[in-house]
Amino acid sequence: MTDFRMARLFGASGNMLNVAMDHGMFGELGLLTGLESLSEAVALVAGAGPDAIQLTAGQARHLQSIPGRGRPALVLRIDTANVYGDELPHHLFSLASPASVEEAVRLDAACVVLNLFDIPGRPDVRDACIRNILEVRAACHRFSMPLMVEPLVARLNVGRGYEVNGDIDAILPLARQAVELGADLLKVDPPDDLSTFHQVVDVADVPVLVRGGSKVSEAELLERTRMVLDQGARGVVYGRNIIQHEDPVRLVGKIMRILHPAGDAEGPM
Numbered sequence: 001m002t003d004f005r006m007a008r009l010f011g012a013s014g015n016m017l018n019v020a021m022d023h024g025m026f027g028e029l030g031l032l033t034g035l036e037s038l039s040e041a042v043a044l045v046a047g048a049g050p051d052a053i054q055l056t057a058g059q060a061r062h063l064q065s066i067p068g069r070g071r072p073a074l075v076l077r078i079d080t081a082n083v084y085g086d087e088l089p090h091h092l093f094s095l096a097s098p099a100s101v102e103e104a105v106r107l108d109a110a111c112v113v114l115n116l117f118d119i120p121g122r123p124d125v126r127d128a129c130i131r132n133i134l135e136v137r138a139a140c141h142r143f144s145m146p147l148m149v150e151p152l153v154a155r156l157n158v159g160r161g162y163e164v165n166g167d168i169d170a171i172l173p174l175a176r177q178a179v180e181l182g183a184d185l186l187k188v189d190p191p192d193d194l195s196t197f198h199q200v201v202d203v204a205d206v207p208v209l210v211r212g213g214s215k216v217s218e219a220e221l222l223e224r225t226r227m228v229l230d231q232g233a234r235g236v237v238y239g240r241n242i243i244q245h246e247d248p249v250r251l252v253g254k255i256m257r258i259l260h261p262a263g264d265a266e267g268p269m
Contacts, residue, residue, distance in 0.1 A: 001191060002140075002144045002145070003146065004144070004186060005066040005110045005111060005144065005146050005259055006019065006110075006111075006146050006184070006185075007207050008073040008110040009051060009052055009073050009110050009111060009146070010207070010234065010235070011260050011263070012050070012194050012260075012262070013050055013257070013260040014198070014234060015051075015234055015235045015259040016051040016052060016209065016227070016234060016236075016259070016261060017050040017051050017052070017235060017236060017238070017255050017256055017259055018050070018052040018053070018054055018075050018187075018209065018233035018235065018236070018238075019023060019050045019052070019053050019054065019072075019237075019238060019239065019252070019253065020052065020054040020212075020237050020238065020239035021035060021041060021042060021045065021053055021054060021055055021059075021137055021239065022054050022056050022077040022211075022239075023207070023239060025033060025056045025080045026076055026080060026081060026082070026084050026213050028084050028085050029096055033113060034240070034244040035243060037254060038059055038062055038160045039062045042055070042059075042063050042242055043062070043066070044248060044249065045242065045243065045248055045249075045252065046063060046066055046071055046072055046249050047249065047254035048061040048248065048249040049070075049072070049251060049252065049253075049255065049256065050068070050125055050248070050255075051070050051072060051073060051089050051108070051235070051241070051256075051259075052072050052074070052075045052110065052111070053072045053073075053074065053075065053077040053239065054076075054077055054113065054239075055074060055075070055076065055077065056076070056077045057076060057078070057097065057100070057104075057107065059162075060074055060076060060107045060109070062188050063167065064107060064108060066221040071198065072143065073095060073109075073110035073111070073226050074107060074108065074111075074153060074234050075109065075113055075137065075148065076103075076104045076112045076113065077111045077112075077113050077135065078096055078097045078100035078103075078112070079094060079095060079096040079097065079113075079114045079115055079129075079132055080094075080095055081093060081094040081095070081115060081117065082159075083099035083117060083119065083125065083154070083162055084161065085101060085160075085161055087161070088161050091121070092122055092124070092125050093125070093128065094115060094125055094129050094132065095128070095132070096114060096129040096132035096136055099141055100112060100136060100139075101136060101139035102139070102143070103145050104143075104145055105145065109145070110146070111145070111146040111147070111148050112136065112140065112145055112146070112148065112158075113147075113148040113149070113150065113187065114129070114132055114133055114136060114147070114148070114149055114150070115129055115130050115149075115150045115152060115156065116133065116149050116150060116151045116152065116174060116177070116178050116181075117130045118128070118153045118154065118165075118170070118174050119153070119154045120155060120156060121155070127252065131181075133147075133149060133178075133181045133182065133183075134181065134182075137181065137182035139182075140182070141182075141202075143247050146184040146185065147182060147183055147184050147185075148183065148184065148185050148186070148187055149178040149181070149185075149186055149187070149188045150186070150188070151171070151174035151175045151177065151178040151182035151186060151188055151191065152164070152174075153165040153166075153167070153170045153171055153174055153189070154261070155214045158212045164213055164214075165193050166189060166190065166192035166193075167191070167200060168192075168193065168200075170202070171189065171191055171200060171257050172200065173187060174202050175188055175200050175203055175204050176203045177206075177239040178204075179181065179205065179206055179232060180205050182209075184204060184208060185207040185208070185209065186198055186200075186204050186207070186208045186209065187209045187210075187211055187237050188208060188209070188210060188211060188212050189210075189211050189213060190211070190213075190224060190228065191196040192241060194224065194228070195231075196228075197210070197227070197228050197231045197232075197233065198232055199232035201232035201233065202232075207234060207235075208232070208233055208234060208235070209233065209234060209235045209237050210225075210228045210235075210236045211236075212226070212237065212238035212239055212241040214240070215240050216241060218245070218251060220255075221238070221241050221251075221255075222254060222258065223259075225258050226256060227259075229258065229259070235259060236255065236259070238255070240254075253269050
């Protein structure tokens with residue numbers, strides 16, 4: 001039955017655009033740009049017709065209250081962490097919500113998502129992530145709920161907290177571990193050398209989606225989308241690059257046409 005929910009995420013083309021709008025879960029002011037009024041932002045993005053929107057349990061109502069059958073699927077963020085700030089606290093954590101999969105069923109989510117951090121010198125955070133995944137995976141199996149895992153490799157940027165480590169040799173083992181732990185699909189950072197992305201697809205053997213990360217130009221974002229699709233990606237998860245764009249609706253349309261070239265994308269509702 002997991003396949004039934006997966007079918008709500010991926011169009012007939014087999015690809016997916018998931019717009020991440022769950023940034024408020026991480027408690028950083030800088031992540032809220034473009035999301036100050038989440039109800040307005042969700043209505044705008046949902047009207048552009050992406051395949052899915054990623055939200056938290058506390059904010060899922062903004063998507064799920066949209067009437068009609070054409071709204072995007074809900075991807076439910078079920079964990080939080082404090083690793084994104086420029087000033088890092090002494091105590092780092094990664095916590096999953098209790099009874100999160102049951103809540104995902106009540107909210108009619110098509111998928112839940114958790115992090116798997118690899119942070120230099122902080123094996124305790126990775127330990128917490130692994131525990132979260134193992135506990136949630138059992139509930140996902142019980143309720144036929146697809147589990148998306150984000151294997152995120154970090155490196156220290158002195159004075160600015162952690163940043164993405166795009167070393168393919170660091171990404172590959174973490175991506176594989178996520179699958180071994182039970183992930184049904186992955187959401188990964190693009191490697192520094194984008195031509196090596198196919199190695200992630202090969203080592204994962206489950207659908208792989210590519211994260212957007214920090215803001216880049218529209219041209220770079222669209223070219224990156226094409227390149228990873230050509231190497232076997234099954235879609236993309238873009239947040240700030242869409243919600244902070246001057247015209248999110250137009251950008252969603254462009255990305256959907258790349259992902260669904262045969263006209264599978266239905267466009268705005």
